Amino acid sequence: MTSAAVSAPLRERGPDRGRYWRVLWLLATRDLKVRYSTSSLGYLWSILDPLLMSVIYWFVFTQVIQRSVGEEPYIVFLLSALLPWMWFNGAVGDSTRAFLREAKLVRSTKIPRTIWVLRLVVSKGIEFLFSLPVIAAFAVFSGATVNADLALLPVAILLQAVLTTGIGLIVAPLVVFFRDLERAVKLALRFVFYASPIVYSTRNLPEGWHQLAAFNPLSGLFSLYRSAFFAAELDWYLVGVAAAISVALLGIGLLVFRRSERAVLKEI
């Protein structure tokens, strides 16, 4: 062995901006790679869950009880909020273990710590994109038509990414200190599922509840997603409130994260 084997030492590196995104992508795709390499159904699992849920709700609300909520075709109406919900639910739920699951890596690498939250948002987001063909298939199958509001889909995705990241940045460090929060978050998510317009629309809410629903940023978010199939669902007031809350949550999240980072690193 000669010292020539030490290849190009001391390469001068400026602040490497590309590195953050490279590492983020690496971690986000790692999860998918692991999932798809360990299960024989692979991709199917990403869509089986929302599919099964949709079938259950469709059965309950169209076959068992006379439904007075939502729009036709109901299965498309359902999926257009259920799929984004799966993204939100998955990312926020997993963010409770963002640090704990990767403790070894967090302890041994100097990766910017926000990546541990952001990678969950990205990997669940990719799964969400993968599940979009499901809704397309049902739309064709049930004769639903898309309208020009489909162009709002990227806006909705961006808004959801902001919202989910904000909540994740708050939840992830707090759970390290208050382990009870892990269960509390799971419980809260179950509550939020019914408190959000997924099986129903905010337009179905009785007078007076509408104002309250606006404070749930998911109301505005799902109205954006749904507008692609149901133009009447689009409610700019809800969207505006959702955007304001999302940006505020992201700001609070970044603040909480910065302030608690030092303590989190010591704890794990």
Add this chain to the structure above:
Amino acid sequence: MTDGTSLAAPVIEVRNAGIRYRRNKRGRRSFKDLFGGETRRLRPDEFWALKQVDFTVRPGEAIGVVGRNGQGKSTLLKLVAEVVMPDEGVVSVRGGVAPLIEITGGFVDDLTVRENVYLTAGLHGMTRREIDARFDEIIDFAELGDFLETPYKHLSSGMRVRLAFSVISRLEEPILLVDEVLAVGDRGFREKCYARIEELLAGGRTLFFVSHSERDLRRFCTRGLYLERGRLVLDGPIEDVLERYAADTAT
């Protein structure tokens, strides 16, 4: 190393750094703990793991950290690796760090050796192209040529350490941090690792080495830091530091 190195700008600067930990990990928490920030006040259930540590390292230096168990050696290494932040003072590290700390941490059981190399090297900042160029070198060094498509979980623990060392020691970072990871692995491979570290030193890398082995410390290091109860009590040539350490532990 050479006299020329002492003129260069420092790569590691630790200024009056201190970090405190809770004595009782299961203690009650409050929001004040969480957002406490940089208060100098010590709460009753806390202790300073390191306090008023002050030194600089110039490029190419090889530094050995000496001290008994629990005196703050590993904490110092973590501070330099910037995986924890000081509660007071400043730690500034210019240039990247290749940390041989918990080296097997980044590997994923269900992925193959090949996938894991790309993952771990990528996490430490290498681009895909850089990894492509080093890939054969890494595998050769780890002696895992026949196991490229084997899931990581099926490797023996010796193989895992070999792979991890091989990846981390191929990083293009100017500073190398070594915790006592090399205690594992068979003697042949350990010698290979040591040869690799010497190679990197000869190539101008800076070494920060934590060990209990006097022989290893003498072999690599020129300068020693002696930690006692979180304080830096001696900073000097490695021989002097080892002598003092030996004298202290003898009594």
